[in-house]
Amino acid sequence: VNEVGIVGDGAWGITLSILLHENGVPLTLFGYFPERVSDLRRTRRDEERLPGTTIPEEIRITDDPLELRDKDPVLYVVPSKFLRNTIERFKAKPGAHVISAVKGIEVGTCLRMSQVLEEELKDVGIAVLSGPSIAREVIHGLPTTVVVASRDEVLAQRAQDLLHSRNFRVYRSNDVIGVELGGALKNIIALASGACDGLGLGANTKGALLTRGIAEMMKLGVALGAEPITFSGLSGVGDLITTCMSPHSRNRHVGEQLGRGRSIQEILADMVMVAEGISTTEAALTLSRRMGIDMPITEAVFHILQGELSPQEAIVRLMKREPKPEYDFKSEGS
């Protein structure tokens, strides 16, 4: 059996390590910060991110990029803004397989994470992992289903074989663009849904917001080459619902704080973890303007994050849009 490498020792990186370990897969977990790595090695715990969880001794934890050199596949589980620099540190061997579990879009380039991997690694088989998977629920064995997408069917099958288990069901897809965009864009809608929570709005508003959110994600996705049906699947509506329901979602949490009237600067000063939705909002808005797609929720979230629009006013504006037939694709720029 090949040894697998996992790059990223956050909540999801640790969770995937433990999943693979429980499936009998030998692996090495890489962390960027020597101090954190040495803590994890010593305590086998991360009480803040995964309270009560012990990382089995058999999982090797390292901060030495050389130890990742012969691993195959390598799973990338780092915040999106660190992915490019992280890849540059170890360049996987040509021919090796990589799997991205990063849910974001690169600011500036507006590239999906698999495109960043492609640019940096060339000729490497790439799969992406997405779907409704709050880390601490997976760790506690609560039934979870995810989707792995690759244009390389052998790699998709391989990723499924590695990760699939009794309570962690892995489906396959070949729509890399859709699966990746679903996982990334849903965080924008989660920010908006959290803002509804912070404003004390109810389930009716959230149901409507998520519905319009999915429609807006799908419009951009289809313009960028995704299959529309993917957004009705685990990596679209599924991940969106889970994120908006879970008290543990960071993006929903940031939105809730915004809804309570705090500024993004104040909120981020209190957080150890990254809320991917913030940078994804900026990147998605740029993409939507480039493609001529109207994304009113994304636009509203962007202006809230900029401090230019109150969440209250944003909801009023979204609700005020002219009553019309529910689906009116003719009037859209797409």
Place this chain on the structure above:
Amino acid sequence: VNEVGIVGDGAWGITLSILLHENGVPLTLFGYFPERVSDLRRTRRDEERLPGTTIPEEIRITDDPLELRDKDPVLYVVPSKFLRNTIERFKAKPGAHVISAVKGIEVGTCLRMSQVLEEELKDVGIAVLSGPSIAREVIHGLPTTVVVASRDEVLAQRAQDLLHSRNFRVYRSNDVIGVELGGALKNIIALASGACDGLGLGANTKGALLTRGIAEMMKLGVALGAEPITFSGLSGVGDLITTCMSPHSRNRHVGEQLGRGRSIQEILADMVMVAEGISTTEAALTLSRRMGIDMPITEAVFHILQGELSPQEAIVRLMKREPKPEYDFKSEGS
């Protein structure tokens, strides 16, 4: 201005009466039980269903079916199992418009509510109202969006004009079948989602369940002539999300009690309100078998309701389904 009739003095009937009243529409609210009607007239309150809400004096409340005779449109807001008998009591004048706000399928005939109206009233313009609208949130002015569907565009526009207001946004659709089935079938999935809550499962499982639930609703809907996109809209995914998030949904509540191990007989003995999902499950399962459509969640809910399957075992079975490509329409009987 025509006077409008509302048939049904439950939480949703009262809520729609107050909405119309606030829009300046004169109306009469009909209730079936003289004792309840006389209570409502005297107290202008229903503390159990709509705590804190007062029904304005200007809303006429009656138990005399003759008072509905000249009303147009008439809105039907009764439990699905009472619709046919209720219509028989007053037969609207030919040419009058009726709007159904009933979310169910008739057991035995497997007819949608608008089909029951059609059978009973002939030559009458029919619209259906659906979408994510928990009554007590609407009463409190929390932003809500719904959809009204009719094959008669004039009637759809008329219903929209009557009901639309600042915090109650009404969209139009011409997919009567889809809008009606979305509102009815979502209650089956809400029962299952509630069972997840009762079992202590998390947001990952619910995200997956709702995703597969929407797919299963869409498959049956399309086989019965609905537009697939409708199930991605307010009356499909939107209503489903709201129902599964809300502590006030009766169907979710029944599911939660089932998840905790109580029998359906015990649960119903404690409830004053009707959980439509119970009869809808039976009707939908009959329809699915007739159309040769596989509906594993509906099937599981049916067997749980029959006391033949534990919720725990149902989840295990649903999770055990063979890992496969996420969308594999070829293998379906549809």
